[in-house]
Amino acid sequence: MTRILRTLLLALTLAWAGGALAIDTERAFDDPALQARYDNITRELRCLVCQNETIADSNATLARDLRREVREMIASGQTDDQIRDFMIARYGDFVLYRPRMTRMNFLLWAAPVLLLAFGAFAVVRVVRRRAAEAALEPEGPEGGQS
């Protein structure tokens, strides 16, 4: 009882530590697959108090409480999606470090392909034009790589 109280008080005093490492003192899952899921999920959830950290790394009381929630949900058999939905229902999309694929975030996730495609199109156009110019130029002493 005193141990719990002590840990609680310690946790409370460290709640505004900010920047200090948080280490999970709970026992790891016996099943490594479950532990891996726990590690992955907690590393993708944002701590709402120390907003620059994941709940895996944050020392804040809320982060501990949320880790406990994740742990209990995994233990009770909930899927990763269900756990994420739980968090989003309470804190909004802000809590996810990996943005969901929604209509709003479409541009975000499509950006790599769109930018590459558009850019490649532009580059190919330039190369074609310059290659046509080169074909018209007299062959001179070129080459070298410096």
Place this chain on the structure above:
Amino acid sequence: MWKFIIPFGLFVVLAAFLYVGLQRDPSYIPSPLIGKPAPEFSLPSLQDAAYPVSSADLKGRSWVFNVWGTWCGGCRQEHQVLVAIAKQNVVPLIGLDWKDDSAAAQQWLRELGNPYAAVASDAEGRVAIDWGVYGAPETFLIGPDGTVLYKHIAPMTMEVWAKEFLPRIEAAKSGKGGQT
């Protein structure tokens, strides 16, 4: 020719966004509960652990839910405002003592005054999580049908009470009246 103006154009758009962004608070988290049913809870009361405080008991009228703790500086700051609000006797004020030491909390209420009709003791923080609480003090307004109408983060002030809470309480009352 025209493509040379694209970088300038993009910059203007960016600058416009940055200008608007300057007026926002990036760390403020809007509540996804607004407009949704308030999360149910049943917790032991602070004064007497045997006596429960339940959300079920509060249906039928608007009520205010205030999350606080003795460890929270802002809560101390807003406490007198809450006492004043409670004196107005508009709606009941229900407190959520978040991850706190019960003895210290009771002492606090004795010393500073008790604006709450009831205080629920959330030692484990589960109810706070259900309500999406991330930084005390936070104050919610719940309508008669159990819908969350508004959430205020940061110490409560009379200005916020007058501007945001009272109008919504009125609207909820007249809305209710209109339905019958």
Place this chain on the structure above:
Amino acid sequence: MIVELGLFALIVATLLASAQAWFGIAGPAFGNRRWMAAAKPAVAGQWVFVVISFGALCWAFYHNDFSVLYVAGNSNSALPKFYRITAVWGAHEGSLLLWALALATWSVAVGVFSRNLPESYAARVLGVLGVVSVGFQLFILLTSNPFERLLPAAVDGRDLNPLLQDPALAFHPPMLYTGYVGMAVPFAFAVAALLEGRLDEAWARWVRPWVTIAWMLLTVGIALGSWWAYYELGWGGWWFWDPVENASFMPWLVATALIHSLAVTEKRGLFKSWTLLLAIIAFSLSLLGTFLVRSGVLVSVHAFASDPSRGLFILGFLGVCIGGSLALFAWRGPALRTKGGFSVVSRESFLLFNNLLLLVAAALILIGTLYPLFLDAMNLGKISVGPPYFDTVFMVPMLPLLLLLGVGMHASWKKAKLEDMKRPLVMLFVAALVFGIVVPVVAYGSLHFMTSVGLTAGTWVIVSALYEPVQRLRRRQSLSRGVVGMTLAHIGVGLFAIGVTVTQSYKIEKDVALRPGQSVTMKGYDFTFKSSHEVPGPNYQAIESEIVVSRNGREVATLHPQKRVYRVQRSPMTEAGIEVDWNRDLFVAMGEDLGDGSWSMRVQYKPMVRFIWLGALVMALGGFIAITDRRYRPRREAASEAVAAGGRAPAR
């Protein structure tokens, strides 16, 4: 008194910078040669007074003058002397003064080394630098004055943020700022060329050394920051895609593209307007980074205390510098069209794709960093974009870049005859592929697709880069410094890729609770927690643990991680115990006292993590060697190139 002298010196510096801006821009505009010549003494004067101002702030810190608000907020009488000086740039106001000092130093360097530039052009470059300097100095004077007094004086200061009380603070910000700010020089060269309305043949050769030096410093600055975060913060992470980190990485990517684009402009006079645009974008990203860090629009662990009025000022400054230069580009850019062709398979082509991929990478980082702001500004809700997004998305342009790099290095200008290279390249690629598959299995016991891809790509770049230099050496041919530098820089990229791939794929992290005498095993290493005891520090109280690391019964090392509480700010801090070897780090960080002598600890095995920073250092070294190439040294006799350039002596 000294403090007021510092403020006065800054005011004088601002006046001189204004003179520099006026003479530099109006001189050539009105054809006034005396004005043009006055820009140089103005910049020299500006530098002297900025140094005096900075020196005054250092003096105030060194002598614990707590009647200065900034000193009181960031220092303490118990702070060791070394940290008192580095604390000067520990927060917003002081770091801005460091910015101003860096900019003044770059400006005066340009003034000194611009003898070979045409006088109107040199004046314009200094003029543009003057405009930027004035903007910064006014920002400091009007919104962020480090010399503001605190009356009555504080009895003692609030201490430097414990996270910053580390030797790395002496190096990381100065190097980073010097690199970051150094992008102002190619920016000034570009804007001056636009003002002039033409781009000389020699322009690329003038600009290239400046860009490379700034790039080099930025590379080292970023690497230092990453290394520091790794050992200081206790998580064992080395990059967080934090907005401020992104703010320094984006200019780096664009500067890399700029260096490559300049190669084409220097060799063949092509891509002139594109290179100009890149020079403008690189510094614009530096300025944007400054805005993001100091305006409070984004949540960041690095963000300085923000103030809306400061944000507005910087935004206005951005409008003038970036908006102005881009508008100038829109107006004058089209006139710089060049003629010249190259084949589809040619060095130029490969460099175009290099630029494309680097720019896409920078754009993706910008989009990811600002997307939450975009949505919030349009009232579409609040989201977070973090490492899961950036890690995934960054690979998309980077992997093709690595693959193309291995081929493009061997392409010659205008028309590459790669048929000769086909066989050796294929063999090198196969060798890299084999390495990428065999090594993970043999050394680490498991194989994943992305691990092999990363290892293959990194190895491919290294062996491909070494191929031709080795061939030349075997034929007893000489290697120019330019080639050596390029080879080293590319090898650095490969080392970096290998380090990242192996660390991310095979790192092991465990959070454990250990009693004295208990041990935990990881990858064959036994970590035994022997004992812990108190250790007093100059301004902190620490508890130090003794952890013995052994393997197969033989002791490998003893680690001494600490948990510190700094007396003034009362914040707990972790100092990790790290055992370093070329191919792996063993990392232990203390968590909390669990009572009865037990402690929670995070134990980590990080394979090849040092290669990450080694790669960056090798890249920077490559850059350094490249600029010592004879091309860039001042020459006394006019070469044939100078004749072609219209009789101007070749520039440095």
